[in-house]
Amino acid sequence: METILLDGQNAQDIRRAGEILQKGGLVAIPTETVYGLAGNALCGETVKKIYQAKGRPSDNPLIVHINKTEQLASLVQEVPESARKLAEAFWPGPLTMILPKSSLIPPETSGGLSTVAVRCPSHPVARAVIEAAGLPLAAPSANLTGRPSPTTFAHVQADLTGRVDALLDGGDCQVGVESTVITLAEETPRLLRPGGVTLAQLRRVLGEVVVDPAVLHRMEEGQRAASPGMKYKHYAPAAEVVLVDASPEEYADYVNARGDGWALCFTETVSRMEVPVLPYGGRYDGASQAHVLFDALHRLDVQGIKKAYAQMPSKRGVGLAVYNRLIRAAGFQVINPQSHHILGLTGPSGAGKSTVGEILRRQGCFVIDCDQVTRSPQVYDAACLEELAQAFGPEVVQNDALNRQELARRAFSSQKARARLGEITFPRILRQVRACMREGQEQGFSLLVLDAPTLFEAGLDGACSRILVVDAPKEERLRRILRRDGLSEEAALRRLEAQPSGDFYTSRADWVVENGPGADLEASVAALLDDLRPE
Ligand code: TXA
Ligand code: MG
Numbered sequence: 001m002e003t004i005l006l007d008g009q010n011a012q013d014i015r016r017a018g019e020i021l022q023k024g025g026l027v028a029i030p031t032e033t034v035y036g037l038a039g040n041a042l043c044g045e046t047v048k049k050i051y052q053a054k055g056r057p058s059d060n061p062l063i064v065h066i067n068k069t070e071q072l073a074s075l076v077q078e079v080p081e082s083a084r085k086l087a088e089a090f091w092p093g094p095l096t097m098i099l100p101k102s103s104l105i106p107p108e109t110s111g112g113l114s115t116v117a118v119r120c121p122s123h124p125v126a127r128a129v130i131e132a133a134g135l136p137l138a139a140p141s142a143n144l145t146g147r148p149s150p151t152t153f154a155h156v157q158a159d160l161t162g163r164v165d166a167l168l169d170g171g172d173c174q175v176g177v178e179s180t181v182i183t184l185a186e187e188t189p190r191l192l193r194p195g196g197v198t199l200a201q202l203r204r205v206l207g208e209v210v211v212d213p214a215v216l217h218r219m220e221e222g223q224r225a226a227s228p229g230m231k232y233k234h235y236a237p238a239a240e241v242v243l244v245d246a247s248p249e250e251y252a253d254y255v256n257a258r259g260d261g262w263a264l265c266f267t268e269t270v271s272r273m274e275v276p277v278l279p280y281g282g283r284y285d286g287a288s289q290a291h292v293l294f295d296a297l298h299r300l301d302v303q304g305i306k307k308a309y310a311q312m313p314s315k316r317g318v319g320l321a322v323y324n325r326l327i328r329a330a331g332f333q334v335i336n337p338q339s340h341h342i343l344g345l346t347g348p349s350g351a352g353k354s355t356v357g358e359i360l361r362r363q364g365c366f367v368i369d370c371d372q373v374t375r376s377p378q379v380y381d382a383a384c385l386e387e388l389a390q391a392f393g394p395e396v397v398q399n400d401a402l403n404r405q406e407l408a409r410r411a412f413s414s415q416k417a418r419a420r421l422g423e424i425t426f427p428r429i430l431r432q433v434r435a436c437m438r439e440g441q442e443q444g445f446s447l448l449v450l451d452a453p454t455l456f457e458a459g460l461d462g463a464c465s466r467i468l469v470v471d472a473p474k475e476e477r478l479r480r481i482l483r484r485d486g487l488s489e490e491a492a493l494r495r496l497e498a499q500p501s502g503d504f505y506t507s508r509a510d511w512v513v514e515n516g517p518g519a520d521l522e523a524s525v526a527a528l529l530d531d532l533r534p535e
Pocket of ligand 2: 140141149178
């Protein structure tokens with residue numbers, strides 16, 4: 001079949017795409033998530049051709065794309081309050097809702113199910129094509145079944161040239177992973193596929209949302225899939241992919257020592273690697289990971305790579321979608337080379353880190369108090385004292401010992417001075433903390449905790465496989481600091497203000513323990529320990 005190439009910037013090409021679709025043809029179109037292979041969703045014969053072109057099993061239903069929320073009503077039996085709220089909050093955008101279908105939807109589109117999946121994309125080209133066709137469009141991801149979804153026009157060309165009527169070029173997709181899929185057809189809304197709209201965002205609108213087990217785990221043989229797409233091998237490049245559950249430092253050591261594969265890793269880890277790398281976003285920026293993940297997987301194929309390792313994403317926020325795709329690309333192969341976890345415990349002053357650290361210790365963790373390490377004499381050897389004297393004046397050293405008060409007065413006087421202090425002391429603190437970690441490992445602990453207020457500033461996060469943030473409302477933290485440290489209100493406020501603010505901590509966390517008045521810390525800690533246990 002001849003496949004024509006169309007340009008998403010060109011109005012005439014958009015009209016042309018609309019005509020092809022009206023006549024029952026297939027057109028690959030850009031959306032904000034991934035490219036889709038579109039056809040008339042209301043025509044069973046057209047939909048059969050979509051399955052054929054993708055090589056997709058016909059019991060795996062398609063998503064119907066509309067360009068106005070009002071169009072939902074005719075495709076489903078009724079529009080419940082929950083759907084109205086979600087549409088209001090997230091449409092147009094990367095969210096698909098499943099509801100009992102109306103008789104307009106042919107069985108081919110719904111894969112024989114009594115429900116239909118509907119989404120209203122935000123990509124201007126996708127919207128213009130739906131408008132031009134004047135039809136709801138069934139559009140699965142525009143890849144051959146089993147291959148990673150296409151996020152660039154080159155990916156679409158590689159998979160579908162010669163198999164469909166036209167390909168419409170819209171450049172790179174912004175989100176990079178497929179839409180979030182939620183079913184509203186049951187009593188409690190259920191997340192079937194994580195995507196650009198996060199679980200936390202859904203819960204903010206709907207209250208309770210359950211997570212389908214297939215989001216995080218391999219489906220057992222013979223188990224019924226809530227979302228048929230979950231049971232198929234998915235997102236897989238030709239290469240063997242191994243997901244490594246370790247800190248960035250351990251990841252680099254392990255992959256470098258093996259030396260037998262490429263490394264998918266976060267930008268922060270690139271400089272540690274001695275094997276070819278494919279960076280996939282920032283460690284604490286799930287959206288940036290989602291944006292490039294499929295392109296990285298495609299690159300493995302283009303380069304003919306046999307084996308690749310991937311660094312573990314967080315399961316929070318958009319990270320959950322990244323994890324969900326990667327674990328499938330890896331065929332659920334996850335390894336923890338050291339058989340332990342190093343948990344970074346941090347958060348703003350007065351949030352209650354030490355209390356959580358105490359609970360973790362009682363639960364059998366090896367807890368390292370990094371503040372105590374910071375004050376330990378081993379950090380302030382002769383060379384360190386000399387550097388400090390040079391940076392802050394000879395008065396900070398007296399009789400070959402540190403004058404702590406004087407150093408604090410001078411080093412905390414400005415951001416710049418504080419940074420200079422860090423440059424001198426952090427490498428030494430790191431060395432001491434590492435010595436403590438080795439001690440814990442030698443004693444056979446499988447969970448080590450670094451209780452460190454300046455975890456990120458000191459670069460200790462590179463040693464952590466997970467990060468736990470304890471947070472509390474500012475007034476509550478202030479109250480605790482006043483009571484605990486006997487400071488004046490002004491001094492306490494100054495201390496709080498000198499710390500990073502806003503979501504600096506929480507945006508980097510794998511878990512956030514909210515420690516406001518009445519919080520059940522024991523329960524929060526128990527839940528996260530549960531989460532860490534190997535499956
Ligand atoms: O972002 C996206 O959603 C992209 C773009 C093109 O819009 N489309 C996409 O479609 O990812 P597809 O077909 O690759 O994935 C649709 C997923 C499949 O896992 C399918 O099993 C599930 O949605 N699904 C569709 N209808 C369903 C239904 N009625 N009940 C349960 N799951 C359904
Ligand atoms: Mg797909």
